[in-house]
Amino acid sequence: xxxxxxxxxxxxxxxxxxxxxxxxxxxxxxxxxxxxxxxxxxxxxxxxxxxxxxxxxxxxxxxxxxxxxxxxxxxxxxxxxxxxxxxxxxxxxxxxxxxxxxxxxxxxxxxxxxxxxxxxxxxxxxxxxxxxxxxxxxxxxxxxxxxxxxxxxxxxxxxxxxxxxxxxxxxxxxxxxxxxxxxxxxxxxxxxxxxxxxxxxxxxxxxxxxxxxxxxxxxxxxxxxxxxxxxxxxxxxxxxxxxxxxxxxxxxxxxxxxxxxxxxxxxxxxxxxxxxxxxxxxxxxxxxxxxxxx
Numbered sequence: 001x002x003x004x005x006x007x008x009x010x011x012x013x014x015x016x017x018x019x020x021x022x023x024x025x026x027x028x029x030x031x032x033x034x035x036x037x038x039x040x041x042x043x044x045x046x047x048x049x050x051x052x053x054x055x056x057x058x059x060x061x062x063x064x065x066x067x068x069x070x071x072x073x074x075x076x077x078x079x080x081x082x083x084x085x086x087x088x089x090x091x092x093x094x095x096x097x098x099x100x101x102x103x104x105x106x107x108x109x110x111x112x113x114x115x116x117x118x119x120x121x122x123x124x125x126x127x128x129x130x131x132x133x134x135x136x137x138x139x140x141x142x143x144x145x146x147x148x149x150x151x152x153x154x155x156x157x158x159x160x161x162x163x164x165x166x167x168x169x170x171x172x173x174x175x176x177x178x179x180x181x182x183x184x185x186x187x188x189x190x191x192x193x194x195x196x197x198x199x200x201x202x203x204x205x206x207x208x209x210x211x212x213x214x215x216x217x218x219x220x221x222x223x224x225x226x227x228x229x230x231x232x233x234x235x236x237x238x239x240x241x242x243x244x245x246x247x248x249x250x251x252x253x254x255x256x257x258x259x260x261x262x263x264x265x266x267x268x269x270x271x272x273x274x275x276x277x278x279x280x281x282x283x284x285x286x287x288x289x290x291x292x293x294x
Contacts, residue, residue, distance in 0.1 A: 004083040004115075004145045006136055007073075009065070009096070010040035011089045012129040013239055013270035017044075022136050027073045027088075029096075029272045031062045040271045047268035051242035051279045060275035064096045070103035074116060078107060083115040083145050087132055087152075089124045090200030115145065119152055122200035125273045126239045126285040127161040133235070134287065160288045161196035162205075162221050164214040166243070166280025193217045195293055205293035211280075215246055217294070218284055219253050225288040226258050233262040234286055239269040241281040250284065 007025040008014070019026055019042060028039040033053065040046075054060065077084045086104075091097035097120065104118050123131050134155070135148050143151070191214035195205045205221070208214035226234065236254060240247040244266065251264045269281055 004085065004139070005077055005080065006132065006139055006148070007077055007084060007086045008128065008132050009088045010042050011094075011125065011270060011272050012087070012132050013125045013267075013273065014042065014129040014132060015044055015267050016042040018133075022140070024132065024136065025073075025077060027065060027070065029062060029065060031060050031271055031275055033058050033060055038271075042270065044268050047271060047274070048242070050271050051268075051274065054274075055242065055279050060271070062272050062275050064094055065099060067099040067102040067106075070096075070100045071106055074103055074107045075110075078111045078114055078116060081114070083117075085117045085119065085135070085145065085149060085152075087119050087121050087128060087135075089128050090122050090196070091120060092122075092200040093124050093202065117145075117149055119149070119156075121152075121156055122196075122198065123156060123159055124161065124196060124200070124202070125270060126237045126283055127159045127196060130159050130235075130237055130285045130287065131156055133237075155287065157198050158287055158290055160222075160225055160284075160286055160291055162218045162284045163194040163202070163277070164191055164208070164211075164218055164282055165194070165277045166191065166211065167278045193221075195221070195291065197291055197293075203293070211246075215250060215282065218282070219250055221292075221294050222250075222254060222284055222286070223257050224294065225286070225292070226254075226261065229289050231258050232260045234258075235262045236264040236284065236286040238264060238266045239283045239285070240266065241269040241274045241277065242279040243282055246282050250282070 010026055010028045031038050088097050101118050104116050108116050135152050138148050189210050191208045193205045193214055208217050238247045247266045
């Protein structure tokens with residue numbers, strides 16, 4: 001029986017067109033631009049407008065989703081009579097995961113004949129989206145609810161997340177680097193190359209001198225991962241915050257080195273992660289044999 005629902009949050013950073021074409025419900029994270037309250041709607045045009053605004057001085061603030069909003073979302077899904085698998089970003093990156101579990105505990109007793117499974121993904125942004133995409137692919141191929149969950153639990157830590165940011169001041173504002181480190185880094189044009197380790201945090205893999213060096217460091221990590229496995233047909237997802245030319249360059253270089261890989265998609269980075277990292281952030285996500293810094 002494969003009649004069940006896979007649902008996620010807007011922080012999976014999947015395009016709205018993908019979510020709608022595969023019938024994936026999502027819960028949107030809230031954010032503010034100045035005094036204006038908004039919802040992360042996963043639309044490419046929204047993402048482009050947000051980053052254009054940030055380049056012109058807009059400052060964004062994001063908020064967690066409280067347990068009451070999750071409860072309403074879960075009840076709506078359970079009212080369909082189907083089992084539900086829900087995936088949100090790593091608990092290390094947001095208390096929203098805790099709130100989702102609290103809401104699930106309240107909802108489950110009212111639907112004793114259905115399952116509501118909250119997966120602790122240890123993923124963020126397009127890494128979460130990559131996990132969702134793989135589970136949806138298996139769902140649509142006929143895998144059962146339990147089979148899809150088992151695959152996700154077994155493979156979630158094999159999803160590589162590689163990032164670079166262009167402006168350290170955004171990380172400083174979020175408390176991820178000190179004022180002095182941001183100042184020195186900006187003066188020396190230091191660009192951190194980041195990754196997500198098994199514990200689901202966002203860590204520094206290395207510090208590159210200049211944008212091109214940071215992009216090459218990301219590319220080197222990707223090519224190293226692909227060389228360790230049979231990369232035939234591997235799907236790769238590149239997300240960017242208003243730096244599409246860089247994304248195109250990375251895609252081209254991956255294809256040159258590994259023409260056997262599958263589709264390499266390029267889309268806009270979601271607003272929530274982008275609010276903390278700023279325009280110029282570029283990320284690459286894919287399934288490999290395990291997470292490593294470089």
